[in-house]
Amino acid sequence: MSVSDTEITLEFPKVLKYVSAYAQTEVGKLLINDLRPLHNLATIALEGKCATEAKEILVRSNYPPIEYLPDINEPLRIAKIDGAVLEVKQIMSILSLAQISRNLVRFLSDNIVLAPELKLKGNHLFSDKVLEHHITSLITESGELKDSASKLLKEIRSDIRSKNEELRRLVNRLVKDLSEKDLVREEYITLREGRVVIPVKSEHKRHIKGFIHSESATGQTVYIEPEETLNLNNEIVSLSFAEKREIERILRELTKRIAEHSDTLLNSLLIVAELDKYFAIAKYSIETRGSFPTLDDSKPLLISDARHPVLLKKLTREGTVPLNLKIAGNKIIILTGPNAGGKTVVLKNVGLLSIMVQCGLHIPASPDSNFHIFNHIFVDIGDKQSIEYDLSTFSSHLSNLYNILEQADNHSLVLLDELGTGTEPAAGSALATAIISRLKEKGVTLLAATHLGALKLLANETEGIENASMEFNTIELKPTYTFRQGIPGSSYAFEIAKRIGFDNDLLKLASAHLNPEQEKFDKSLVDMENKSRILEEKLRTAEINETKLRGLISLYNERITKLDREKKLILKHSREEGEKFLNEAKHSINAIIKEIRESGASKQAIKNANVTLHNILAEGKTLHKEEPVPSAEVQNLKVGDTVRIKGSNSTGIIEEFLRNGEMAHITSGTIRLKVKVSELELTAPEKKKPAFSEYSLITEAQYGFRLDIRGKKPEETELEIIKFVDTAYSSSRDRIEILHGKGTGVLKKLVKEILDSHPGVKSYHFAPVEYGGEGVTIVELK
DSSP, X not given: OOOOHHHHHTTHHHHHHHHHTTOOBHHHHHHHHTOOOOOOHHHHHHHHHHXXXXXXXXXXXXXXXXXXXXXXXXXXXXXXXXXXXXXXXXXXHHHHHHHHHHHHHHHHHHTTTTOHHHHHHHTTSOOOHHHHHHHHHHBOTTSOBOGGGOHHHHHHHHHHHHHHHHHHHHHHHHHHHHHHTTOBSSSOOEEETTEEEEEEXXXXXXXXXXXXXXXXXTSSEEEEEEGGGHHHHHHHHHHHHHHHHHHHHHHHHHHHHHHTTHHHHHHHHHHHHHHHHHHHHHHHHHHHTOBOOEEOTTSOEEEEEEOOHHHHHHHTGGGSOOEEEEESSOOEEEEEOOTTSSHHHHHHHHHHHHHHHHTTOOBSSOTTOEEOOOSEEEEEOSOOOBTTTTBOHHHHHHHHHHHHHHHOOTTEEEEESSTTOSSOHHHHHHHHHHHHHHHHHHTOEEEEEOOOHHHHHHHHHSTTEEEEEEEEETTTTEXXXXXXXXXXXXXXXXXXXXXXXXXXXXXXXXXXXXXXXXXXXXXXXXXXXXXXXXXXXXXXXXXXXXXXHHHHHHHHHHHHHHHHHHHHHHHHHHHHHHHHHHHHHHHHXXXXXXXXXXXXXXXXXXXXXXXXXXXXXHHHHHHHOOOOOOOHHHHTOOTTOEEEETTSSOEEEEEEEEGXXXXXXXEETTEEEEEEGGGEEEOOOOOSOOTTOHHHHHHHHHHTTEEEOTTOOHHHHHHHHHHHHHHHHHTTOSEEEEEOOSTTSHHHHHHHHHHHHOTTEEEEEEOOGGGTGGGEEEEEEO
């Protein structure tokens, strides 16, 4: 399937190459490379769901039994021709298909909970083991027809071996005789045209009767078939022809057997390839930390934490800046900012991710993202100069824009780079304004990158059009490649020129020629960007504080739940003890009554009964007696002491005592607790950061039970590992995982050293092979 110019411009073929590299089968690779955008919502959603199910299996279960498989479409179609004979190699490939299909049926059944849609597809896989058995009964694993394939074949091969042995003995005797007469070149025999010959010196060829088959390149050696071996050679050749005929007959019968299942096998080949495609997408998704977004045209188009797939491959995750973009009521975004600031990358990223989603591919973005389904994606990016059609760069852009205006509608995504450039600025601005207005009337979703100030004003004054910019670090005078929505950007021409080395006098001269209004406008933009940056930093701080508060509340609730659970256990135990006491007391009283009746109420019996009742009452008082609550004076506690709540890792500082020293107010971080003094014990002040530190909470919220340090340097991750283990230990976690990868082993060694010295670690070991093996360390905490 041919690739469109739009897909080439957006570098979609590169993504297909990345994904297809994960496929095992040739047809699977073909399916991936033939992927093109779909336009039916249900079909796209199902494709994405199947890839997501494959990912779930890879993460939670195991890898599928899909192995290398060549494209056997043609052999399966040839098999249907009457009298056709397939080659052994082709039959072995068909056997592989049958085995893979049968194994996949079992594999998908085992994973039906994780992958119901994949299981449905697998229901139509070929699973007839009879054909497998028939093939394996005739052909060895190395691809040779077995002697037992037929009675005749066994007899022929037995005769061939016998005749060959007879011929070998005869030739060895001849060679030995000729060698003693110095007539042969060397004491060895060889084959020519399937017949045994002897290398003889050219000058002695007349001394040997036989048939000359060939001579060496120098002419010094001739290869003669002695007349003594002619009959034996003829018999062996004749037997070889008979062997080939029998092999062909057997293969013809086997091909006929395969032809009976060819349609089912062809369908199974397609299903295996399709499953291979989904698992290849899943592997790509895992590698890029990707996901499949929601698809809802009624909600804003939202791209969250997205990396450009091609840049991600080249620069890794740490080397790329995520894109966060939202298109709601304003369907048109005017993107401005400095040259080489990342505007074109943003346009390409939006277009490329949209194509990937509509092909059912996972994208390197947050699952919170939401995409729209576009019937058409139009781009005008790069230099379209054409020598063939005598078009300049500007004319080529206009020609492309004309086609876009003619074809685009409200289900189109349009991406325009450097809109309005290539001609006189005033005329370029006027044309660009008119083009944007026409596209707005058509209801298209438009992202247009430009340097024209008039378009910034257009976005500022027109409903449905929004400004956006690429962030620029005014201190270091270089772009940050961060997309900022809602505010226009400056070109920073003078700042960049200064960074390159232009002297101040020249820049002052240039500034004098700048339109005062334009200069004022640019300064306003810079001020606006700086204020926006400050607000964003405050917002980030507020979000961190909110995360911290949520974490504190969550941990506090966990502690309360734990204490409540312990309280219930104690009450349950008390009730059980009380019931046991009452039952025993009842039994003892009944025994006393019986003894009194039977003894006739003797003095000694009454005395014994009083003693027993006294003991029962004393035991009951002991059972229900409350232990005295030790006061603050008894425990020698005072305001300002650091104390620990017994049975937990929670510590705090005493603020005041209540109820004559029976209760105390303590502060732990930002939480104030009222606790019985009897539940407190004096402890040394914490030297390390408290368990509720800002870093710990953020780490816990971000990583959960797993820390991923792959690709990081040891010096930058050592503190991160220690704090992660500290946080988990302080939060009463039982188990955590550290994902360090196998690589050179440096990170694995660092993890081992840290865990060996950490007081909260009980033990650690590598994960099972199916869950990462030596690339993942599972840590058991005390």
